[in-house]
Amino acid sequence: MKVTTRKAALGGLAMFGAAALLAGCAQAPEDNGGDGGGEALDYLPCMVSDAGGFDDKSFNQLGFEGLVKAADELGVEYNEVESAAETDYASNLTNLVDQGCNTIVTVGFLLAPAALESAEANPDLEYISIDDTVDTDFDGTTDAPNIKPIIFDTAQAAFLAGYLSAGTSQTGVVGTFGGINIPTVAIFMDGFAQGVEYYNEENGTAVKVLGWDRANQDGSFTGGFEANDTARQIAQGLIDQNVDVLLPVGGPIYQSAAAAIRDSGREIALLGVDADVYETDPSVGDLLLTSIRKGIDVGTYNAIIEAGNGEFDPTPFVGTLENEGVSLAPFHDWEDRVPAELADKLTELQDAIVAGDIVVESYLAE
Known part of the structure; x- marks a missing residue:
């Protein structure tokens, strides 16, 4: 377990996009106690x-970058606690409570039970x-009135990634695998499969999705979120079945998938999740077709x-x-390999999803 308290500084953290990325969240005030003067918060x-x-x-x-940027702008210090295992969650939250934290951010689905216990106490x-x-x-409601959920219907963006993958696949086989079968992982895989299915319906094709069964959910x-040999073996098993687009969902497990892709010697596109992995990990940039992003940092x-x-x-x-x-995310190094008509189609599909003309199924869909 690592605990630190520090004055926030952006340092080498990735720069943010527009602060308004997550519509519906409050915008930063012009005078908030930061470096511009005034009484410290x-x-x-x-x-x-x-x-x-x-x-x-x-x-x-991404969550940490959001913490750092906000603390820097507010002109305050922040605390961070890094968990080494699930067994650390409850004690880490108690540690932060004992250190006088006013607002505690918990990152990830698996932290929710410990977060609820701490919030109720x-x-x-x-x-x-x-x-x-x-x-x-x-x-249908959050179990404690002092918890704000920040959640993402990533099935919508994953649908676009699935359509894109089907449209760029040369083998007619695409694949996905995840860390643990929990809603925040499965939502990517299910949206991805829906996008491939829609591509097949529109184009009379039969692109296969390996690694996810929509009927059985x-x-x-891999059983966890570590970049390890298990993740690499699963990626290799999909590659051996002729996939040429691969979506690993679960934090660092994409690193194992990238290693398997390089070992194959084939041109296989990698899809990132959460962040634009091209920016957060340039070492795999040449493999990335795109990334399915969540605005965790800005949220x-x-x-x-x-x-x-005072406006929680x-x-x-x-x-x-x-x-x-x-x-x-942008196609980056794959830009020249995505046909213009396919890129235009993605824009059309996004507009249709926003308008409600295409409904992407997920546990967060209204």
């Missing part, structure tokens, strides 16, 4: 990672839950800015294509 925002750690080049890193503190609604009784999973930033200025709002935020909370 008596406010301590904190964050606990899941077992992937803050250097996962994915959703933990500390009703005067504010909690921000990334990737889970913290609805353990499944009644199950597929290929975290906006929620902490609100809380730091527990209303859940759901990122969609319409509010740009989810999106596809």
Whole structure:
């Protein structure tokens, strides 16, 4: 377990896009106690990672970047606690409570039970839950009034990635695998499969999806979120079945997939998730067709800015294509290999999803 307290500084963190990326979240005020002067805020925002750690080049890193940017703008210090295993979650949250944190951000679906227990025990503190609604009784509402969920209907963006993958595949076989079969992982895989199915329906093709069975809502999973030999073997098994587009969903497991792709000696496109992996990990940039992005960094930033200025709002935020909370990253090095008509079609499909003319199924869909 690693715990640090520091004055926020952007340093080498990736720069943010427009602060308005997540429509519906409050914008940063012009005078918020930052470097522009005024009385310093008596406010301590904190964050606990899941077992992937803050250097996962994915959703933990994005959440951390949002924390750092918000703390820097507010002119306050922040605390971070990095979990090495799931067994650390409850004790890490207790650690942050004991250190006087005002707002605690929990990163990841698996942290939700510990977050709820901590929130119920500390009703005067504010909690921000990334990737889970913290609805353990499944009644459609968050279980504690002091928790703000930041969640993402990534099936919508994954649908576009599936359509794109089917349109660029030369073998007619694409594949996906995940870390653990939990909703925030499966939603990518299911949206991806729906996009491939739609491509087949529109074009009279039969592109296959390996690694995910929509009917049974199950597929290929590593059992964790580590870049290890298990992840590499699963990726290799899909490659051996002739896939030429591969979507690994689960933080660092994409690194194992990239290693398997390089070992194959074939041209196989890699899809990133959460962040634009081309930017967070340039070492795999040449393999990336695109990434399915979630605006975790900006969502975290906006929620902490609100809380730091006494405007904490527990209303859940759901990122969609319409509010740009989810999106596809640029094609980067693959730009010349994506036909213009296919790129134009993706824009058309996005517009149709936003308009409700195409319904992408997911547990977050209305």
